[in-house]
Structures are given as C-alpha cells and as structure tokens.
Amino acid sequence: MLTAATMDTAVTSEARNVVLELGGEPSFATRNRLAMRDVSDGARLLPLAWTLGWLDIRLRYRGSMLGPLWLTLSTGIMVGALGYLYAGIFHIDVHDYLPYLALSLVLWGFLASVVSESCTAFTESEGIVRAVRMPFFLFAARLLIRNVLVLAHNILVIAVVYLVFQVWPGWHALLALPGLLLWALDALALVLLLGTFCARFRDILPIVASIIQIAFFMTPVIWKPEQLGSGQRLLPLNPFFDLLEIVRAPLLGTAPGARIWIGAALCSFVLWGLAWSLFTRARGRIAFWI
Amino acid sequence: MTNPHILVEGVSVLFPLYHGNARSLKKTVMAAASGRLGQDRQRRVVVQALRDISFDLRGGDRLGLIGSNGAGKTTLLRTLAGIYEPVIGRVRVQGSLNALLDASLGMNLELTGRENIMLRGLYNGMPRPALPRLEQDVAEFAELGDFLDLPVRIYSAGMVVRLGFALATAIKPEILLMDEWILAGDAEFMDRAQHRLEAMVRGADILVLSSHNTGIVKEWCTRALWLDQGHLRLDGAPERVVDAYLGRAQEPAMVALAD
Numbered sequence: 001m002l003t004a005a006t007m008d009t010a011v012t013s014e015a016r017n018v019v020l021e022l023g024g025e026p027s028f029a030t031r032n033r034l035a036m037r038d039v040s041d042g043a044r045l046l047p048l049a050w051t052l053g054w055l056d057i058r059l060r061y062r063g064s065m066l067g068p069l070w071l072t073l074s075t076g077i078m079v080g081a082l083g084y085l086y087a088g089i090f091h092i093d094v095h096d097y098l099p100y101l102a103l104s105l106v107l108w109g110f111l112a113s114v115v116s117e118s119c120t121a122f123t124e125s126e127g128i129v130r131a132v133r134m135p136f137f138l139f140a141a142r143l144l145i146r147n148v149l150v151l152a153h154n155i156l157v158i159a160v161v162y163l164v165f166q167v168w169p170g171w172h173a174l175l176a177l178p179g180l181l182l183w184a185l186d187a188l189a190l191v192l193l194l195g196t197f198c199a200r201f202r203d204i205l206p207i208v209a210s211i212i213q214i215a216f217f218m219t220p221v222i223w224k225p226e227q228l229g230s231g232q233r234l235l236p237l238n239p240f241f242d243l244l245e246i247v248r249a250p251l252l253g254t255a256p257g258a259r260i261w262i263g264a265a266l267c268s269f270v271l272w273g274l275a276w277s278l279f280t281r282a283r284g285r286i287a288f289w290i
Numbered sequence: 291m292t293n294p295h296i297l298v299e300g301v302s303v304l305f306p307l308y309h310g311n312a313r314s315l316k317k318t319v320m321a322a323a324s325g326r327l328g329q330d331r332q333r334r335v336v337v338q339a340l341r342d343i344s345f346d347l348r349g350g351d352r353l354g355l356i357g358s359n360g361a362g363k364t365t366l367l368r369t370l371a372g373i374y375e376p377v378i379g380r381v382r383v384q385g386s387l388n389a390l391l392d393a394s395l396g397m398n399l400e401l402t403g404r405e406n407i408m409l410r411g412l413y414n415g416m417p418r419p420a421l422p423r424l425e426q427d428v429a430e431f432a433e434l435g436d437f438l439d440l441p442v443r444i445y446s447a448g449m450v451v452r453l454g455f456a457l458a459t460a461i462k463p464e465i466l467l468m469d470e471w472i473l474a475g476d477a478e479f480m481d482r483a484q485h486r487l488e489a490m491v492r493g494a495d496i497l498v499l500s501s502h503n504t505g506i507v508k509e510w511c512t513r514a515l516w517l518d519q520g521h522l523r524l525d526g527a528p529e530r531v532v533d534a535y536l537g538r539a540q541e542p543a544m545v546a547l548a549d
Contacts, residue, residue, distance in 0.1 A: 020372045023301060023380040048412035055409075059400050131392040132413060133372035284375035287368075288305060 042137025053145030118194035140191035169253040179246035193275035294385030301379030354507035357517035363500040388463035432456040466494035
C-alpha cells in the first residue's frame with residue numbers, strides 16, 4: 001500500500017469505518033434501533049455540530065463591522081424602544097417593566113426561533129443529506145447550538161438592563177438551569193418532529209410561522225399575567241406559558257410553582273413522544289422527501 | 291482490519307412524488323416518457339428508480355455501472371452510500387466508505403476554502419488533530435495560495451473544480467463510490483489529477499464507478515452492470531457488458547420495440 005512519504009499525490013486521510021444494514025420492511029424494534037443509532041451517531045459528531053452552528057452565525061454577519069454583536073445591539077434597541085412605549089401604554093413604572101420586558105423578549109426570541117427554524121432544519125441541509133449519510137440528529141444539535149449562541153449574545157442586553165435598573169434576582173436564578181436544560185431537550189425534539197414533518201408537507205412552515213406570531217401576543221411576553229385579571233385562569237391552557245415561566249420566573253427572583261413545573265414537564269413529555277414516534281417511522285424516508 | 295463487503299439483495303427503490311412544483315412536474319413527465327411511472331399501494335405516484343437489483347461485491351472487486359441517463363446509476367450509488375434506505379430488499383455495506391456523488395458535497399460557497407476543508411474532514415468523522423494534515427494535503431494539490439482564506443464564491447470555475455477534486459480525493463476509503471462528475475474536467479487539469487485519482491482507486495478495496503465513459507469502465511473495472519430504467523439488464527465482464535450496451539445504443543428503435 002502506498003504511503004504519503006513515497007508518493008506526493010498519495011491520499012493521506014483515512015475514511016471512518018461503517019457497517020450499514022438497511023432495508024426490508026423493518027420492524028418497530030429495528031426502526032427504533034436505527035433512530036437511536038441516529039441520535040448517538042449525531043451526538044458523537046458534536047464537534048461538527050458546534051462548528052456548523054458557529055459558522056451559521058458567523059456567516060450571517062460576515063463582512064459587517066460589529067459581527068454577531070449586531071444581535072445584541074438590535075435586541076437592545078428593541079427592548080429599549082418597546083420598554084418605554086409599553087410602560088406608557090400600560091401605565092406601569094419603567095423601572096419595574098423594562099427588566100421584565102428585556103428578559104421576556106430575549107427568552108421568547110429563543111423559543112420562537114427554535115420553533116420556526118425547526119421546520120427548515122432538514123430541508124436547508126438538502127445538499128449534505130443527498131450527498132453523504134449523516135445522522136439527522138446532527139442537524140438538530142446544530143440548530144440548538146446556533147440558537148444557544150444567539151441567546152448568549154442577547155444575555156448581554158439582560159445584564160445591562162439589570163445593571164442599569166439595579167435588579168438582582170438572587171439565588172433563585174439558579175433554578176433557571178433545570179428549565180434551560182428542559183428547553184434544550186425540547187428544542188432537539190422539535191427539530192426531529194417539525195423538521196421531519198415539514199420535509200414531507202411543505203405547508204407546515206407557514207402554519208407554524210403564523211402560530212408563533214399568534215402565540216407571541218397570547219403569551220405574557222410584553223404584558224404581565226396579572227394584567228389579565230380573572231383571565232389568568234386560562235393561562236395554563238397555553239403551553240408556551242409554562243415553558244416560558246420555568247426559566248423566566250427564577251431570573252425574576254421567584255421560584256416557579258409546582259403547577260408550572262408539572263405543566264412544562266407534561267408538554268415536554270408529549271413533545272418527545274410525538275417526535276420520537278414520527279422520527280422512528282419516517283427517518284428512512286426523509287432523504288426521499290427533501 | 292475489516293473485510294470490506296457489499297451485499298445487495300432484491301433492492302427496489304421507489305421515489306414518491308409529492309411536491310407539485312415545476313421540478314417535480316418535469317420529473318413526472320420524464321419518468322412517464324421512460325415508462326417508469328406507477329402507483330404504490332396508497333395510490334401515490336411513484337417513480338421506480340431501481341427494480342429488484344441484486345449483487346455481491348468483495349475486496350478487489352471493481353464494478354462499473356453503465357446505462358443511459360436516468361437508468362438508476364446515481365440512485366444505486368446513493369443506496370449503497372446509505373443515503374436512500376430501500377423499503378424493498380436489503381443492503382449491507384461493511385468497511386470505510388467514501389462516496390463522491392456530488393462535486394459540491396458540503397461545499398458552502400460563502401465559506402472560505404480553509405473552512406470548507408475543515409468541514410469536509412469533520413463530516414467524515416475525522417478528529418480535530420487530523421484536520422491540519424488534511425488541510426495541507428488539499429491546499430497543496432488545489433494550489434489555491436492566498437485564496438484559501440477567501441470565500442469560495444469568488445473563486446474562478448477552475449479553482450472550484452480543483453478544490454472539489456482535491457477534497458474528494460483526500461480521504462482514503464476501503465469502499466469508493468464514484469459518480470462520473472469526477473472524470474469531467476479540462477484536459478490540462480485531468481492530466482495532473484489522473485495520478486491522484488488512480489492512486490485512490492488503486493488504494494480502495496472495492497470500487498463502484500458510474501460512468502458514461504465505456505473506455506474507463508473497460509480499463510478500470512473487473513465487472514460491469516448495465517442498468518436500464520431501474521432494471522439490471524446485464525451483469526458480467528466489462529467487455530461483454532459494454533459491447534452489449536453499445537450495440538443496443540446504436541439501435542434505439544430496437545430498444546423502443548423491446549420495451
């Protein structure tokens with residue numbers, strides 16, 4: 001066998017080993033095993049997911065002077081403008097409202113973009129999917145990493161607002177960590193669910209986009225739950241409320257109640273159930289649909 | 291050391307046609323013209339890209355796929371690469387695999403040459419410490435110089451081809467799946483590229499090559515498959531299969547009658 005030393009044109013890098021067994025009308029157990037292997041293979045490619053997610057952000061802002069700091073700046077301007085506007089409309093003290101709004105908008109921004117980007121997670125990688133066998137979980141990890149990086153840039157806005165208005169959530173803030181972990185798991189499930197679904201049915205994307213828009217106004221993001229009065233009883237019907245609250249409440253200095261936690265956990269459970277049953281059934285077909 | 295092996299048993303690949311856009315319409319019309327359009331059990335319109343294909347390849351085998359456009363050559367390569375999972379039949383592939391199906395695999399035109407090289411390495415599951423060596427190898431062959439740190443978008447067509455080729459041939463597999471694009475290129479470049487390509491082909495234990503160039507198939511392969519509208523028309527020694535294929539191609543009227 002030729003080595004790099006003996007011949008200048010010799011190839012130097014080795015491909016990785018695979019054993020592929022595909023085909024036949026696979027049983028549920030086989031499908032489940034293949035889906036689990038997809039997830040574990042995808043998790044092993046974490047360095048690649050990290051690079052792809054980071055490049056996605058860099059590409060968006062390549063050539064601009066501020067780079068990804070544009071994310072921070074535009075969020076900051078939006079928070080400042082909306083903060084003073086709505087504090088006026090709602091007749092609330094800006095000192096009380098602006099920190100709430102900054103936190104809510106940034107967290108909502110994460111949730112909304114995870115949901116809407118999930119729809120195109122597989123179709124945007126069409127070139128790769130059709131050129132080489134890649135675990136689909138890789139694209140889920142890439143989307144999560146990309147959005148976590150955006151969130152990290154926007155956290156700066158929250159920090160500045162908290163500093164200016166002298167808000168300190170205290171040790172309760174640590175309770176946001178399990179909430180964030182749940183968010184990460186939900187984001188991965190969403191990609192497996194919506195990414196697969198939207199690859200097959202192209203009408204889902206506009207439907208999801210409009211649902212997100214409606215949810216933004218129906219969920220207490222720019223308004224506070226107390227402002228609903230007796231309507232507060234209906235808030236648990238909105239799954240976004242519980243999910244938002246498990247991270248937002250601790251960062252505002254209060255521990256979310258047990259009902260909120262149970263609601264959020266239930267949502268995540270249902271989401272993973274749906275995602276897994278669709279993904280195990282349809283994983284092998286995604287390449288045909290894209 | 292694994293023992294590279296490819297086993298294909300009664301594989302059929304059906305393409306469902308869902309999206310009613312112009313692209314699909316074109317495909318529908320083309321498929322209808324070649325008589326491969328059918329309906330599956332759920333009455334969806336499907337294109338039968340491969341129909342009941344079986345073969346078996348072991349170390350040392352060099353397989354050439356020939357057939358007209360749309361005969362199923364690329365679909366078969368994608369099936370072997372694990373991209374399309376067959377619903378009917380079984381595919382088993384064992385060994386390290388590199389599939390050169392698409393010149394632009396993973397190449398993002400907005401990214402720099404260097405970033406594209408890094409991504410390709412990561413897509414192939416290479417550990418980070420191995421990436422500099424890959425980068426050096428590709429950069430040397432592609433002769434991009436300072437362009438390596440500029441977006442691929444601004445490269446000349448020739449530079450893109452050189453980078454694509456250098457990337458494709460930088461990773462050494464036991465099983466090499468090759469579509470014909472890699473044999474295309476201007477004569478001057480191919481001269482230089484030939485060495486590198488042949489070294490890679492020789493280094494691979496199993497080669498599956500899809501090509502219209504029957505000369506290359508005769509020269510490189512030890513076995514050939516003639517695919518016709520998804521069917522396996524003939525399987526045998528390259529000379530015999532190529533001659534049969536060329537004989538058929540010269541009598542298009544006969545083909546039409548036979549179908």
